[in-house]
Amino acid sequence: MEDQDKPTIIAAERRDLWRLAEPSIWALKEDHAQDDPALSILRTLLDQPPWLEAYHLYDERGSQLFEQICALPEYYLTRTENSILAGQAERMIAAAPVDCIVELGAGTSEKTLHLLREQVRQRPGGTFAPIDVSLRSLALSRDAVGKRFPQLTFHGLLARYEEGFSSIEKRLPTLFVFLGSSVGNFTPVEFVRFFQHLSESMGSNDFLLLGVDRVKEGNILEKAYDDAQGLTADFILNVFRNINRVSGSDFAGEKMRYYSWYNPEWRRVEMYAVATATQEIHFPSLASSLVWEKGERILVEISRKFEPTRLQQQLQCFGLEPIGHFTDAKEWFSLLLFRKSSGARRA
Incomplete structure (x- = not known):
């Protein structure tokens, strides 16, 4: 497939790394995959x-099991984050004027539908690009988004986080969305490496919406x-x-x-x-x-688990300026909005 047939959300210098896996879903070519x-x-x-x-947890069966976990009464994270998004998506999207939404570890993107609803209401057209290691989840996301928001262009990226976001075109104003407190799965070393790489991959007109679970009993x-x-x-x-x-x-x-x-x-x-x-x-x-x-x-x-103010201060060290904080009535979960700044600042 010629470069011009590949999605323009992928930077020109990286388009030859990707192949079409399914309609509207792209995967890295085998010779560019990471470690054995x-x-x-x-x-x-x-x-x-x-x-x-x-990431080894998320084969097809693992992804299905996690979807079931998200509906459990004990697992408050999903429903709490979803309620915040349902009530605050309008403000979030208004504060992040972009042409493209890229979701990291998207799964089936059910919670993100609140953001997409506001994106198409506030701005005509645009692109949604979920990144996930599960082809099944990306296919379900593609079908759901296509049915509800036909005016959006869908490009799924079958990849790990860093493989996906490092290929996004920097000149395209983008909101990176990282929900579910998946950032909590990183060790301290992985955390630093991830945000350093993400910040370097972001353009000057980009934003990050980060969902984090808070310290509690x-x-x-x-x-x-x-x-x-x-x-x-x-x-x-x-x-x-x-x-x-x-x-x-x-x-x-x-x-x-x-x-x-x-x-x-x-x-x-x-x-x-x-x-x-x-x-x-x-x-x-x-x-x-x-x-x-x-x-x-x-x-x-x-x-x-995180203390939001301290996390905001920490991410300033990676050139991410906090511009919004959204939480629930119990203050159990937070969604933090950041704008890419010109350089890292002292916390």
Whole structure:
């Protein structure tokens, strides 16, 4: 496909990295994909203590399980954030005059429909470009957005966050949307790397809308991440089925259990897989293996909680100027709006 047939939201110098995966959905060409999956996985499992990158959770089954988690009574994050968006989308879009909305880790984009509704009401036309690692989720988003907002141009990007946003054309005024407190899944090192890269990828007329879960009582948080139906446990342990599929490894799902707790010192919920029996896991493509001892924990995901004012100050160090703060009546969740500034400032 010629460059001129590819979406103009992708910077000209990066268009040859992308191919059409499905109608209106673009994927990176295989020769530009990142690390070999087995090697990337083994690197973190051999760390001390062992851990996994959270994006491995979102294969097709993992994405479906997470959609179910979002509807649980214990999991307040989704409905609280959705209520803020429903009530404040008009003000958010008015404060961020752009031609394009790019959503990071979009899933099916259900909450983002509030923003798209206001975008088409306040400005004719425009583009919506969700980024996600699940082709199924992007296809569902495409169909829903196309049905409700036919005046919008849809371009889904099948990629990880940084692979996607680094390809967006800087000269196109863009609102980057990062919802669900997914930023809480980053370790401190990943957080710094992510926002440094995002800021460098943003143009001078760009904005960021960031959803963050706030610090609150530990018992509320622990219930949210260890629901009575066991869906969160299924979601976390499903990661090993996905890892077996992409890396050729042989984790035995019947030899592990789920454990989570709120770590008040680090202000984060930690979600683990715990070995209930010793097993040796093989990675044939690497001619390597590791032993997972009974009782040993693998950190699968974290969910950090934030104090909004301090986070606003921190992101100023990345050249992001806070211009709006939207929250709920209980002040459990915040949506923070930033504008790209000319340079990083002192907090």
